[in-house]
Amino acid sequence: MTTQVASSPKVLVTQPAERELRIERIFNASRERVWKALTHPTLIAQWWGRGNKLVIERMDVQPGGHWRFVEHAPDGTYGFEGRFREVKPLERLEQTFEWDGAPGHVSVDITTLEDLGDGRTKLVSVSLFHTVEDLQGMVGAGMEQGINQSYAALDALLAQPH
Amino acid sequence: MTTQVASSPKVLVTQPAERELRIERIFNASRERVWKALTHPTLIAQWWGRGNKLVIERMDVQPGGHWRFVEHAPDGTYGFEGRFREVKPLERLEQTFEWDGAPGHVSVDITTLEDLGDGRTKLVSVSLFHTVEDLQGMVGAGMEQGINQSYAALDALLAQPH
Numbered sequence: 001m002t003t004q005v006a007s008s009p010k011v012l013v014t015q016p017a018e019r020e021l022r023i024e025r026i027f028n029a030s031r032e033r034v035w036k037a038l039t040h041p042t043l044i045a046q047w048w049g050r051g052n053k054l055v056i057e058r059m060d061v062q063p064g065g066h067w068r069f070v071e072h073a074p075d076g077t078y079g080f081e082g083r084f085r086e087v088k089p090l091e092r093l094e095q096t097f098e099w100d101g102a103p104g105h106v107s108v109d110i111t112t113l114e115d116l117g118d119g120r121t122k123l124v125s126v127s128l129f130h131t132v133e134d135l136q137g138m139v140g141a142g143m144e145q146g147i148n149q150s151y152a153a154l155d156a157l158l159a160q161p162h
Numbered sequence: 163m164t165t166q167v168a169s170s171p172k173v174l175v176t177q178p179a180e181r182e183l184r185i186e187r188i189f190n191a192s193r194e195r196v197w198k199a200l201t202h203p204t205l206i207a208q209w210w211g212r213g214n215k216l217v218i219e220r221m222d223v224q225p226g227g228h229w230r231f232v233e234h235a236p237d238g239t240y241g242f243e244g245r246f247r248e249v250k251p252l253e254r255l256e257q258t259f260e261w262d263g264a265p266g267h268v269s270v271d272i273t274t275l276e277d278l279g280d281g282r283t284k285l286v287s288v289s290l291f292h293t294v295e296d297l298q299g300m301v302g303a304g305m306e307q308g309i310n311q312s313y314a315a316l317d318a319l320l321a322q323p324h
Binding site for chain 1: 225226246247256257260262265266267270290292
């Protein structure tokens, strides 16, 4: 079963299995720059919060390391956290993801980066939720809009001279 | 499908579904005393580590609160952690469980206590693993022996005058 959940001109969200969401997005930057933007705290703080102040409380990018971000939005403070399972520099990040608003509802996110050879990079992120209800909750909470906003901010960061 | 995985004279371990393990155990103590032993740091330190020194680094028993225990065994140090989803005093604890040796492999454990009315308490713990492989890994790591040792230590604690 592969159900297309939603798509914008740039992001493709599909549901390859009952508890699984797959996100595909292309960035106009080298794999090295996209990898750094995903893993370096000072860079993450510039796009992940979609314009909101983001405090990186923990970001220990190695197997077993924890991460925790706190987003300060106009309507409140939102914490997100998890732990890295596998880290293969430039290629693959495997980590858990949990939002303070639904504590203990954990997904496992596997992000891979592919060098498209023309200066662009394809990001694929596959999330396996603990239950179907957890997946539905995340989709219902406006996940796709949030991702689109974050990735638009990441586009802007990557477009800056470096 | 309900497969009996293993049992000792006191503990009954079954697999009610593909990703699920169920543990049942009766304690010779009131529900109040069993609940305290499950939730108070100074009491947990006396049985959870099965005779090994146990350091309770975090134990915030409320929805969204974190817990983290570090067991100092003769052959090494083992960390365990998670987060509470639901807490209903004396009756029900819902929390995640993760071992440092397999970071990011998270189960959701629901523990309920039933007052048997004769001074005894029945504990039922149902664990939903993220994948079948995670369940098999936990069973293969000697989970049942560890639980039996912990619960025997809990029996001893509950047998002390109070």
